[in-house]
Amino acid sequence: xxxxxxxxxxxxxxxxxxGVFLEPLKAxxxxxxxxxxxxxxGKKVSLIIWDxxxxxxxxxxxxxxxxIKGAKGxxxxxxxxxxxxxxxxxxxxxxxxxxxxxxxxxxxxxxADLVNDRKVTKEHVEKFMxxxxxxxxxxxxxxxxxxxxxxxxxLIKKLLKPKKETAHxxxxxxxxxxxxxxxxxxxxx
Ligand SMILES: Nc1nc2c(ncn2[C@@H]2O[C@H](COP(=O)(O)OP(=O)(O)O)[C@@H](O)[C@H]2O)c(=O)[nH]1
Ligand SMILES: [Mg+2]
Numbered sequence: 679x680x681x682x683x684x685x686x687x688x689x690x691x692x693x694x695x696x697g698v699f700l701e702p703l704k705a706x707x708x709x710x711x712x713x714x715x716x717x718x719x720g721k722k723v724s725l726i727i728w729d730x731x732x733x734x735x736x737x738x739x740x741x742x743x744x745x746i747k748g749a750k751g752x753x754x755x756x757x758x759x760x761x762x763x764x765x766x767x768x769x770x771x772x773x774x775x776x777x778x779x780x781x782x783x784x785x786x787x788x789x790a791d792l793v794n795d796r797k798v799t800k801e802h803v804e805k806f807m808x809x810x811x812x813x814x815x816x817x818x819x820x821x822x823x824x825x826x827x828x829x830x831x832x833l834i835k836k837l838l839k840p841k842k843e844t845a846h847x848x849x850x851x852x853x854x855x856x857x858x859x860x861x862x863x864x865x866x867x
Contacts (some may be wrong), residue, residue, distance in 0.1 A: 680714040681755035683732030689820035751782035
């Protein structure tokens with residue numbers, strides 16, 4: 679789980695694991711580890727979640743790279759009431775992309791309950807997705823629980839999906855004009 683400090687990463691993880699919103703919360707110093715067991719599609723899954731503190735200092739120390747290494751998937755989260763947190767997310771994405779398949783990176787908007795303070799528009803989000811080739815976006819609120827279970831369920835299902843085998847036979851090449859633009863973005867408001 680990556681994203682700037684104060685956007686609600688720790689609150690979101692707490693909401694998913696404990697089903698409640700915790701206030702007040704201390705800022706996460708460095709990195710926190712959470713383990714949660716769930717049953718998805720009849721399969722028992724243990725998810726190990728690294729909650730990466732957002733302090734620049736830690737990022738500059740290159741500490742996060744070691745935690746992202748070996749991760750199978752990730753959430754890139756920004757605060758819907760603070761546009762800079764989406765802008766700065768591209769730096770997190772660069773870091774995550776080095777270690778994690780792009781298709782296993784989900785974009786999360788947080789604090790969706792603060793409708794009157796909303797600064798990030800749907801167009802901003804769609805532009806970000808297009809620029810960075812991210813195909814899934816979910817709007818969440820740790821305060822009222824909106825889409826929290828959904829976000830984790832989608833991520834876990836992606837992680838459980840078997841890897842595509844590399845074909846050992848020759849695939850006939852497709853003429854360029856027959857290739858359709860992939861348009862299967864999943865957006866959850
Ligand atoms: N209204 C609202 N506030 C939130 C939500 N999630 C977190 N916050 C508040 O945002 C602040 C930062 O949250 P925190 O989880 O510590 O962010 P982190 O630094 O990204 O881990 C705290 O004051 C939280 O109470 C939310 O969904 N809605
Ligand atoms: Mg935190």
